[in-house]
Amino acid sequence: MTRVQAFFLVFCYSFTLTIASAQIWEANTFQSETAFQEKIAPMLARIANSRNYLDLSKATSRCPDTGKRVLSWAVEGETIYSPYTGRTYRQGDTGYFGPKDRNVKGEITDFGGDPLKYTLPPAIATLLLNPDEAATKAYLSIPGNWNQQYHFACKNWARFYPLLKDTMGVEWQQGFQNSVSRYAEIKRHEGMTKRLFSEPHTLMGSPRYLLGGNSIDGGTENHKLMWRTSALIYAQLFPKDQRISDMVAPQVEAQTKQLLRDFAQRLLQTGNGEYDSQIYYPHSIEGLLNVYDFSPDEESKAIAKMILDYYFATYALKVFDGAMAGGQKRGYLPKDEPNEMERMNWAYGSPTNRDMSEVVLGIHQTTTTYRPNRVIENLLQGKFDMPFEARISRPFYHLDRKNAFQESFYRSKSFALGNVYQSIQDNPNQQMVWSLLIKGNDRPIGFTGGQPRRLTTSGHSPYTQTAHSKGTIIVLSAPTKTDTIAPKFAVSDARINPWHLPDSAQLDDHEFVNRMHYAKEPLQTIREPKTTEELQAFWDEKLYSAASWLLIPRELKIDEMVDNWLFIKSLETYIAIRTLTDDHFIITADDEQINAVSSKKWKATLEDYHVLVVQGQQSGYTLEVAEQADYRSFEAFQKAIQKKTKLDDKKWATDLQLNYQSLYDDIFDIQYQADQLRCEWSLNGERLDYENWTKNGVYDSPYIKVGNGQMEVTDGKDGYQVEWKGKALIYEER
Numbered sequence: 001m002t003r004v005q006a007f008f009l010v011f012c013y014s015f016t017l018t019i020a021s022a023q024i025w026e027a028n029t030f031q032s033e034t035a036f037q038e039k040i041a042p043m044l045a046r047i048a049n050s051r052n053y054l055d056l057s058k059a060t061s062r063c064p065d066t067g068k069r070v071l072s073w074a075v076e077g078e079t080i081y082s083p084y085t086g087r088t089y090r091q092g093d094t095g096y097f098g099p100k101d102r103n104v105k106g107e108i109t110d111f112g113g114d115p116l117k118y119t120l121p122p123a124i125a126t127l128l129l130n131p132d133e134a135a136t137k138a139y140l141s142i143p144g145n146w147n148q149q150y151h152f153a154c155k156n157w158a159r160f161y162p163l164l165k166d167t168m169g170v171e172w173q174q175g176f177q178n179s180v181s182r183y184a185e186i187k188r189h190e191g192m193t194k195r196l197f198s199e200p201h202t203l204m205g206s207p208r209y210l211l212g213g214n215s216i217d218g219g220t221e222n223h224k225l226m227w228r229t230s231a232l233i234y235a236q237l238f239p240k241d242q243r244i245s246d247m248v249a250p251q252v253e254a255q256t257k258q259l260l261r262d263f264a265q266r267l268l269q270t271g272n273g274e275y276d277s278q279i280y281y282p283h284s285i286e287g288l289l290n291v292y293d294f295s296p297d298e299e300s301k302a303i304a305k306m307i308l309d310y311y312f313a314t315y316a317l318k319v320f321d322g323a324m325a326g327g328q329k330r331g332y333l334p335k336d337e338p339n340e341m342e343r344m345n346w347a348y349g350s351p352t353n354r355d356m357s358e359v360v361l362g363i364h365q366t367t368t369t370y371r372p373n374r375v376i377e378n379l380l381q382g383k384f385d386m387p388f389e390a391r392i393s394r395p396f397y398h399l400d401r402k403n404a405f406q407e408s409f410y411r412s413k414s415f416a417l418g419n420v421y422q423s424i425q426d427n428p429n430q431q432m433v434w435s436l437l438i439k440g441n442d443r444p445i446g447f448t449g450g451q452p453r454r455l456t457t458s459g460h461s462p463y464t465q466t467a468h469s470k471g472t473i474i475v476l477s478a479p480t481k482t483d484t485i486a487p488k489f490a491v492s493d494a495r496i497n498p499w500h501l502p503d504s505a506q507l508d509d510h511e512f513v514n515r516m517h518y519a520k521e522p523l524q525t526i527r528e529p530k531t532t533e534e535l536q537a538f539w540d541e542k543l544y545s546a547a548s549w550l551l552i553p554r555e556l557k558i559d560e561m562v563d564n565w566l567f568i569k570s571l572e573t574y575i576a577i578r579t580l581t582d583d584h585f586i587i588t589a590d591d592e593q594i595n596a597v598s599s600k601k602w603k604a605t606l607e608d609y610h611v612l613v614v615q616g617q618q619s620g621y622t623l624e625v626a627e628q629a630d631y632r633s634f635e636a637f638q639k640a641i642q643k644k645t646k647l648d649d650k651k652w653a654t655d656l657q658l659n660y661q662s663l664y665d666d667i668f669d670i671q672y673q674a675d676q677l678r679c680e681w682s683l684n685g686e687r688l689d690y691e692n693w694t695k696n697g698v699y700d701s702p703y704i705k706v707g708n709g710q711m712e713v714t715d716g717k718d719g720y721q722v723e724w725k726g727k728a729l730i731y732e733e734r
Contacts, residue, residue: 025713025720025731027305030371032349032381039347043366048126050360053119054139057111059094063087073108075099099144108144114189116145117152121363124160128367131167141172146179149203150189151223154230155287159364162237162294180234181243188217202245203231204252205259210266212259215398221274222284225263229287229304232256236295257300260291263399264307265724268709270395270402271698276315277330278323279430282340285311286364293368302729305370306722310706312348312372313713316379317390317704318409318418319345320437321444322352326409326418328432329394333446333457333551335608348372349381354443378715379703385716387412389470390701393694397426406693408468409701414438414572415625419468421678421690422460425514431460434473436625438573440555447575447623449550449612451477451523452542456601457551457608462519464548465679467670472662474670476580476620477548479523480515481674511676523617528585532596535589539602548619550577550612551605558586558610563642566612567634574637576624576663580649583615618653618672624663 022029030036058071063082074080074091081088094100094112101110119139126136139145140160149157157176165173184200197217204227205212211224219227234244235253244252274280288311291304318326322342323334338346338354346356347365372380389410393403409418419434431454436447448457450464467474523546529538552558552568559567568575589597589606597603605611614621624641631637641663648659656672670681681688694700697707705712710723712734719734 023720023731024375024718024733025309025373025722027369027371027373029374030348030377031374032377033371035349036347036371040361040366043361044125044129046360047124047363047366048122048129051118051122053122054135056119057097057099057115057139057145059091059098061089061091064089073099075102075108101144103143108142109147111144111148112189114148114150114152116148116156117150120153120156120160124156124163124363125366127164127167131164137168140168141175143175143179146176147183149180149183149230150185151219151226151230152283154203155226155283155290156363158230158233158287158290158294159367162233162290163367177238177242180238181246183245201227202247203227203234204245204247204256205231207255207259210398210400211263212256215400220280221272221397222277222280222287225284226287228256228259229291232260232300233290233294236297236300253297257297257303260300260303260307261727264303264310265709266399267307267310268706268711268722268724269697270399271314271393271706272310273395273397273399274329275392275394276318276324276326276328278328278332278339278341279330281311281315282344282362285344286362289364289368289370292370299727306729308370309373309376309713309722310711313376313379313704313711314699314706315341315345316350316372316376317699317701318411318416319350319380319382320411320416321439322346322350322354323437323444323446325411325416325437325446326432326435327407327420328435328458329397330427330430331432331458332430333432333435333448334437334444336443338443345380349377351382352444353439375713375715375718375720379713383715384703387470388702390699390704391694392699392701393697394420396424402697403691403693406690410468410470412471412625412627414627414629415471417468417471417473417625419466419473421466422462423511423514423677423690425460425462425518425677428454428460428462428518430458432458433460433464434466434468434475436473436575436623438575438625439571440553441571445553445555447551447553449621450475450548451619452545452547452549455542455549455551456605462515462677463523465672465677467668467679467681469662469666469668469683470664471625472622472664472666472668474620474622474658474660474668475548475550476618476656476658476670476672476679477523477546478618478656478672478674479546480519482516482520511678515675515677526613526615528613529587532593535587535593536597536599536602538587539597539599546615546617546619548614548621550614550621550623551609552612554588554607554609556610558612562638565638565641567638567641569628569634572628574626574628574631574634576638576641577612578622578645578647579612579614580618580620580622580652580658581614581616585613585615587611587613616653618656622647622660622662626663 055071059074061070063084065085078091079088080091097113097115099108103109123136126133184202186200213219213224231252235249238249240249242249288304288308295301322345343359392407394405395402396404406421415438417436437444451461453461464477521544524544526545529535556568566577588610594606644663646661651657658670660668667684670679672679696705699706712721721734722731
């Protein structure tokens, strides 16, 4: 029996003994344990075989005689013997992940990039299946691997160490601990350019900052959570006289636990900055799983569980067909392969029409004892009444001001539509501002769009403003009126930092400042591309094009326009799109055209989507989504659209005003703001108040309420509340 198998058996036995008397907020109320065990049964073998991990860190070169690729443990300048001809030659650049330096003993002490982000999970799985696997043990004994404590690496080491330290032996443990004791990072391991931190970064960070990282380059939310949780586990499992980043273990434990406690308390006051990110949530979650599974301290474990529950509960609220719908701080539309968060959701029972039979889960979820409690599980599995609406207030990235962004979300049985009102341009390339998710033939598929300055399958253009209610979204784009608003504020580029709240002088005008900084350029007239060359040029010139795009999944058929509407019938939904100008066209490229374009992003977009392009200095569209089950036929839906919806756009081109009656009988009165990032508008005569968006401060919905230091979670039948009282977490049934 392997160590991890014994780990599972102990948990399952405990689960069986305690579930009858468990409170509903406890992890052992999870109801799908048998199905979960069946899903993870093949995972260790799959993870072990998922990557040829011993080769990723090797230097790359070419045999001078054959031109064939050669992998070795060489450092630049060392002699290589060609395995094909025996000829010697000098190793050049070792590549992004390759060895970079040796010590006097000949040991590799430094690698490029962050290879252990990828190589440690299969190495862990390999040793759990075969603890005597010599090559893997040797690889994990290279000092250059011990020295890798960058966030992705240390999050994996913090799972490896408690699971396999005894397998590696006492001498290995001492060598590893000594490397951790010296760790201070001065360079970022992201992309091909090595950028330096403004100050050395340590595992435990600085107590002056949120989660220990400064707001300039101290790490994003997931980075900091990986560093802090790893530091906490090291501090609690290493000998007490051991140092971590040159601070003694007890001090590190106290500091990192307080940083995590502070973050957990802020979640219930402001929400989190990196909200609903399908890209980065798995890494934050995996760091927290390390604490939940291996911390010997009950308080640390309780803090980790509370944050995990927050992540899974709030994420579950917006899951559709296993994927994240609506807005995301960092994310994209669903792709052909399930992302890491979709895999996590599926393992815990979230239904999806994807084929998940060959999916590979992460090593953390495969070996964890954490489970979403019964109430969260029911939310994740869609076991609650729909439709429902939610309003959510999002903070600035570093939680230094709540309600910086306002989100609206609508979930029906066959679709989910959500939108975030942007008040600042922070990380605009990975902003999912709005998205609609519906069921595709074999996976969830999604729509999004806007002026295409940042657009691939996410991105926020400062030229685009949105209005959303229920199954209706209105997307508007227009140029900035710099001639009339320029005297209002002296814009200084040097004062813009898109990663956090503008300074106090900008506080009241940060929307204006961001608009002027990022959207000063006039919009340029475009024309429909007719040739492959024009298609590529169309993409290259999209930055300031006078247009609004809508990405429509390519597997869907678009009906011809009927009375200014485009209609789409999917598996379970009907969709109608009305363009605000007659000047529009749809790009549906054939395989030859797609293969001929040079941009990888444009190629990927054309492979997956029809691109509806609405032209004009003032452009946009309205989009309506409805349940098929609510209509006798597609024709009945079309007639309802034509009868119920009313558009008054007489003042759109001149005054940027729009009045619209939706399929859901909502009346939108919209004033596009040419000097701001959000429009002013009213819904059914009531002005939308961005400053007082949610009653409780963070989440207002039938199933989750967060704010004022409390979180309430219910599946419509059972529920509970959690709040902080001093350092204590208090739970009670609702």
